[in-house]
Amino acid sequence: MALINVSNLTFSYDGSYDNIFEDASFQIDTSWRLGFVGRNGRGKTTFLNLLLGKYEYRGTISLPCECTYFPFDAADMERTTLETAVGICPDIQYWEIVRELSLLEVGEEVLSRPFATLSGGERAKALLAALFLKENSFLLIDEPTNHLDMHGREVVSRYLNGKKGFILVSHDRSFLDGCIDHVLSINRVGIEVERGNFSSWLVNKERRDAFELAENKKLSGEIKRLEKTARQKAAWSDRIESAKYGTDKYKTGMVDRGFVGAQSARMMKRAKNVEARQQAAVDEKSKLLKNIETTETLKLHQPDYHTGRLMTLEKLSIYYGERRVCQDVSLTIEKGDRVALLGRNGTGKSSILKLVVGEDLAHSGKIYKGRQLAISYVSQDTSFLRGSLAGFILESGIDESLFKAILRKLDFSRTQFEKNLEDYSGGQKKKVLIARSLCERSHLLVWDEPLNFIDVFSRIQIENLLLQYTPSIIFVDHDEVFCDKIATHRVVL
Numbered sequence: 001m002a003l004i005n006v007s008n009l010t011f012s013y014d015g016s017y018d019n020i021f022e023d024a025s026f027q028i029d030t031s032w033r034l035g036f037v038g039r040n041g042r043g044k045t046t047f048l049n050l051l052l053g054k055y056e057y058r059g060t061i062s063l064p065c066e067c068t069y070f071p072f073d074a075a076d077m078e079r080t081t082l083e084t085a086v087g088i089c090p091d092i093q094y095w096e097i098v099r100e101l102s103l104l105e106v107g108e109e110v111l112s113r114p115f116a117t118l119s120g121g122e123r124a125k126a127l128l129a130a131l132f133l134k135e136n137s138f139l140l141i142d143e144p145t146n147h148l149d150m151h152g153r154e155v156v157s158r159y160l161n162g163k164k165g166f167i168l169v170s171h172d173r174s175f176l177d178g179c180i181d182h183v184l185s186i187n188r189v190g191i192e193v194e195r196g197n198f199s200s201w202l203v204n205k206e207r208r209d210a211f212e213l214a215e216n217k218k219l220s221g222e223i224k225r226l227e228k229t230a231r232q233k234a235a236w237s238d239r240i241e242s243a244k245y246g247t248d249k250y251k252t253g254m255v256d257r258g259f260v261g262a263q264s265a266r267m268m269k270r271a272k273n274v275e276a277r278q279q280a281a282v283d284e285k286s287k288l289l290k291n292i293e294t295t296e297t298l299k300l301h302q303p304d305y306h307t308g309r310l311m312t313l314e315k316l317s318i319y320y321g322e323r324r325v326c327q328d329v330s331l332t333i334e335k336g337d338r339v340a341l342l343g344r345n346g347t348g349k350s351s352i353l354k355l356v357v358g359e360d361l362a363h364s365g366k367i368y369k370g371r372q373l374a375i376s377y378v379s380q381d382t383s384f385l386r387g388s389l390a391g392f393i394l395e396s397g398i399d400e401s402l403f404k405a406i407l408r409k410l411d412f413s414r415t416q417f418e419k420n421l422e423d424y425s426g427g428q429k430k431k432v433l434i435a436r437s438l439c440e441r442s443h444l445l446v447w448d449e450p451l452n453f454i455d456v457f458s459r460i461q462i463e464n465l466l467l468q469y470t471p472s473i474i475f476v477d478h479d480e481v482f483c484d485k486i487a488t489h490r491v492v493l
Contacts, residue, residue, distance in 0.1 A: 002031075003062075004027065004029075004051070005061070006059070006060070006061050007025050008024070009024040009058070009061065011057040018415075020043040021047070023059070024191045026193050028167070030064060033164060033181045034180060034181075034183070035184065036048075036168060036183075036184045037184070039186075039455045041411070041416075041428060044186060051067045051140060065137065066136060067139075069142065070127060070139060074115055077116035078116060080111065080112055080115065081113055081114075081118065082097070084130070085111075088130040091135075092130065101126065101129050103162070104129060104159050105155050106125050106126065106129075119345060121148050121152045123147070124144055125155075128144065128156070138165055138167075140167050141166055141168045141169065143171075144170065145172050149343070151344055152344075153174075156175075157174075158179070172478075172480075173198050173199070173202075173456060174480040174481050177197045182195050296409040297409075297464065298438065298461055299469070300471055302445075302471045305335055305373070306370075310337075310370050311356065311373065312332045312368040314368070315328045315329070316328070316364070317364045318348050318351045325348035329348075329491070331489075333444065333472065335443075335472055336470050336471075336488075337472055337473075338471075338472075338486050340491070341475070349476040350449075353446050355367060356446055357375055357446055374441060375445075375446055376436075377437070378433045378434055378448060380452070382429035382432075385424070385429050386420070386421055387422075388421070389432075392432070402439050403435055403439050404417065406435040406438055407432070409461070410434075410458050426452065427458075431458065433450075444472045447473060447476070450462070451479050451482060463485050467486070
């Protein structure tokens with residue numbers, strides 16, 4: 001059993017006032033299939049980079065083996081896939097890579113193709129196959145599902161379940177449940193390690209949170225009682241002190257100022273003692289609530305549409321040059337429908353959404369939109385986000401207070417508002433687009449892979465929003481749990 005030992009780890013980025021990690025200590029067994037979970041921006045990728053030795057830090061990290069990062073940067077995309085695999089693992093045997101690829105449902109023929117010609121999903125699978133053949137290496141897998149459709153995620157999850165020795169960063173609950181045996185959770189304060197899959201970890205966390213909240217409720221009552229007592233003691237002390245100088249309206253005549261002064265001092269001491277007890281109770285409360293994730297309820301005000309039918313697609317086919325990506329797609333979206341477009345990568349799901357929002361793509365068939373139908377679009381791509389948040393708000397024409405309130409509920413700190421959009425993480429960029437969509441007065445939400453990079457807690461918030469307010473929406477996403485909970489209709493391409 002080889003262990004990675006982390007002791008008193010403290011780290012912050014240059015120019016930052018806040019520590020990402022502070023005196024964190026824990027152990028990781030390098031034979032575990034370890035899921036790494038936590039809110040966006042909490043430092044998951046940062047910790048992987050610390051294991052790779054990219055940053056200086058305080059404390060110690062003891063590594064018994066080399067760590068390798070996925071996605072691996074293939075230097076020459078024009079080399080064949082086999083040459084790329086050999087570059088990762090020089091001792092690789094041809095039959096070994098063929099065996100690994102077959103487990104990942106990738107054909108042998110990709111080995112002779114230039115790596116650049118592979119799809120995103122094929123590249124991810126080929127890199128994983130090569131990296132797991134590398135001996136004496138502990139694999140750090142950072143969000144491998146971003147280029148995988150729902151079937152691809154099932155295949156990779158099953159593949160990882162047959163391996164040992166990796167840390168996996170992912171926000172896909174079903175994917176994690178299929179392949180991990182331990183959870184490393186980065187919380188509001190500190191890092192914890194727990195045996196089990198994601199679902200068992202979440203159940204245990206909810207139980208701990210419920211207990212802490214119950215204890216906090218009792219403690220809040222005690223704090224209020226102490227505050228009231230402290231105010232009474234202080235008022236009595238002031239009243240007695242004023243009597244010493246004959247200013248108390250309830251006292252007349254001569255007073256023994258020495259006696260009154262001593263009585264006032266005793267009363268003040270009691271008030272100070274009560275105040276100290278109150279502060280101790282507050283400190284205890286803050287310790288209790290250190291790891292409860294606050295997931296405030298999001299709100300949506302979708303205006304009513306004048307008819308029940310919003311849109312109809314009739315025998316829609318889409319073309320890219322000579323290639324037809326989908327054929328004869330027909331569907332109707334009624335008010336309140338939540339339509340999931342499903343299918344493997346390349347079947348035209350995102351193209352249909354682009355046509356719906358008005359992009360000019362070569363197609364046949366008809367699209368009938370309701371008169372004055374207002375649509376809000378969340379694109380799959382976030383690379384266009386540049387500049388300040390203030391500029392984005394102005395350009396989008398949305399209410400600044402509402403927009404920032406939604407981002408705060410999605411775990412944005414106020415310091416994030418001062419950063420440029422290009423400095424945001426992938427999950428934070430996606431949250432910006434979702435927050436804008438929630439601010440827009442639209443009759444139909446059109447969301448293309450809205451959950452990419454977004455943390456589990458925010459996914460649950462978004463699920464609850466869509467279930468509570470039941471907006472009309474057509475969406476593409478590969479999160480199986482999300483689709484099962486949200487979709488009222490499924491269209492499989």
